Amino acid sequence: MEFQYYLPVNLVFGRGTADLIGEKAARLGKRALIVTGGRSTRESGLLARTEELLKRQGVSSVLFDKVEPNPMTTTVCEGAGIAVEEACDLVVALGGGSSLDAAKGIAFQAVNGGDINEYIFGKKVSDKALPVLAVPTTCGTGSEGNGFAVMTNPDTLDKKSLRCSAIVPKCSIIDPLLMTTMPQRVLASVGFDALCHNIDGYLSSIAQPLTDMMALEGIRLAADSLKKVYHNREDLDSWEKLCLASTLGGMVINTAGVTALHGLEHPVSGLKNAVHGRGLAALAPYVYEASIKGSPDKFAAMSKLLGGKDESDFVSQIRELIAELHLTETLGEMGISKADVPWLTENCMKISAASIASHPVILNPEEISRIYTKSI
Incomplete structure (x- = not known):
């Protein structure tokens, strides 16, 4: 057995831990760029609360609230420009995965400059970024626990992640109480994304013992809690x-x-700005049907965690979950047509080559096209 594992993340987990935002930020910098979307953190009161907590600890702040779902590289560059102009030495990310990813991209771009797409595609590398304090308000992307920042280039519609250890948050505050204001529709899609991250990582050919342990526990926890929270928003243990x-x-x-x-999925939400979790749900049964033969033992283990018996009923367990969460929207209902399939397939092979190569069954372009077509 031989493997390497490195992830320098500082997690602060638990109900009420959002009260520590100011204290944790003050250890990282003196002037913060708060990165968030335009509505939810303002309406929930978290934005005003964060500004006050920062102020109490002597941390001044500047607001950048232009993050959109599926954040654009242009948005990231705009935010980085403000961070530089305002001499910010810290980025505070508030919101869902889009806000966290944009904040991490801003923290990177503010230090490195240039064309961020060159870093996204690995033409340039850097290990420098402003420190990030992440405060997620949705439980889906897991962006608080990694060095990925997914963004879309509006010129090419390439949706791909910047990957760099420097953008792993210096501190992530995960307060389940911040999640309870999510609309049920949002909860369904982000919760399904959380489950799929664990499934994807468990199936990966570059998985290793520590990731397998975490992935199986993540699948178990999601399987036990997602439906409970969906039907009972007051169940804080399940949150x-x-x-x-x-x-x-x-x-x-x-x-x-x-x-x-x-x-x-990434080409789908890159092309049509689809909700990521709903795109995953539309594709999942067909991707998994084509994949079980490549790793039957792992599919059997996951099926049991979802309530099934072995690999033969894994897809039916996924379909039942999708139906219960009302995630049955097809790619066609998201605006995808059969005429889009050639572009989706080509873009998938372009931006997701590593993901395809790590899958237990290496799908060729024809198989990928068939999956897209079935999902419409």
């Missing part, structure tokens, strides 16, 4: 389990990467 499943999933994919499911 905690789902939040931990999400963070574990983010940590897993930092090392094991994602596989074909995420590899096929």
Whole structure:
């Protein structure tokens, strides 16, 4: 047995830990760029609360609230420009995965400059970024637990992640109480994403013992909690389990990467700005049907955690979960047509080559096209 594992993340987990935002930020810098979306953190009161907590600890702040779902590279560059102009030495990320990913991209771009797409595609590398304090308000992407920042280039519609250890948050505050304001529709999609991160990482050919342990626990926690929280928003114990499943999933994919499911979905949300978790749900049954033969033992283990008996009923367990969470929207209902399949397939092979290569069954372009077509 031989493997390497490195993930320098500082997690502060538990109900009420958002009260520590100011204290933790003050250890990282004196002037913060707060990165968030335009609405939810303001309406929930978290933005005002964060500004006050920072102020009490002597940390001044500047607000950048232009992050959109599926954040753009141009948005990241705009935010980085403000961070430089305002002499910020810290980035505080508030919100869902889009806000966290944008914040990490901003922290990187503010220090490195140039064309961020060259770093995303590995043409340039850097190990420098501003420190990031991450405060997630959705339990899905696990961005608080890894060095990935997914963004879309509006010129090419390439949706791909910047990967760099320097953008692993210096501190992530995971407070389950911040999640409870999510609309049920959002909860369903982000919770399914959390489950799929753990599944993707567990199936990966570059998985290793530590990621397998975390992924199986993440799948177990998500399977136990997601439906409970979906039907009972007052179940705080289940909120905690789902939040931990999400963070574990983010940590897993930092090392094991994602596989074909995420590899096929990213072109969909890059092209049509689809909700990521719903794109995953539309593709998942067809991706997994084509994959079980490559790793039957792992599919059997996951099926049992989802309530099944072995690899033969894994897909039916996934379909039942998708139906219960009302995630049955097809790619066609997201705006994808058969005419888009050639572009999706070509883009998948371009931006997701590593994910396809790590999948237990190496899907060729024809097989990928068939999966897209079935999902429409």
